[in-house]
Amino acid sequence: MVxxxxxxxxxxxxxxxxxxxxxxxxxxxNLMIAIGGGGYVPARILRSFLKKPGSxxxxxxxxxxxxxxxxxxxxxxxxxxxxxxxTQWLDLSSLEMANLxxxxxxxxxxxxxxxxxxxxxxxxxxxxxxxxxxQADRAGExxxxxxxxxxxxxxPKKGRLPEDMMKNGRYLAARTVGDVWINYxxxxxxxxxxxxxxxxxxxx
Numbered sequence: 582m583v584x585x586x587x588x589x590x591x592x593x594x595x596x597x598x599x600x601x602x603x604x605x606x607x608x609x610x611n612l613m614i615a616i617g618g619g620g621y622v623p624a625r626i627l628r629s630f631l632k633k634p635g636s637x638x639x640x641x642x643x644x645x646x647x648x649x650x651x652x653x654x655x656x657x658x659x660x661x662x663x664x665x666x667x668t669q670w671l672d673l674s675s676l677e678m679a680n681l682x683x684x685x686x687x688x689x690x691x692x693x694x695x696x697x698x699x700x701x702x703x704x705x706x707x708x709x710x711x712x713x714x715x716q717a718d719r720a721g722e723x724x725x726x727x728x729x730x731x732x733x734x735x736x737p738k739k740g741r742l743p744e745d746m747m748k749n750g751r752y753l754a755a756r757t758v759g760d761v762w763i764n765y766x767x768x769x770x771x772x773x774x775x776x777x778x779x780x781x782x783x784x785x
Contacts (some may be wrong), residue, residue: 597627647668
């Protein structure tokens, strides 16, 4: 039986707030890339906490990656798949990709489960930015990727992130949790019931 944990919008908001200072001071992002669909809400909340007075908001771009697959049961639980599928990506020839060159880019997702999706995102973005920089005659400009997730599951990972990213502290999880199934509020069809379930958990 998979243990389910219910997370509320308020809890997500507070996780982003608690992580913002470290991100702002150590990652100093110029731009965020949200991995859809779980990274959209945290990225938007985080942007409010990262805004400096007198400075513009940090832009958010989006990519879509799918790894999870339905177990085909009536429990509505999904299991990690084995193949990452692009559902949305940045156009290599567009201004979107050119804007990444030479920047500190923060990749945002909701959960680090098997790490396969994050590994794919970092590898492919690094490769595409390097290609775009070469085409724009900007190969000498360094682009640095960092990662923020709300939850990291404490379990063996199938994916691997760059050694320098982990060694230099460019990976941040707001919370590390056990290998549980996390129900985020944006997945709920009945938010009142979702919040009731979350409230019941805190009473246990």
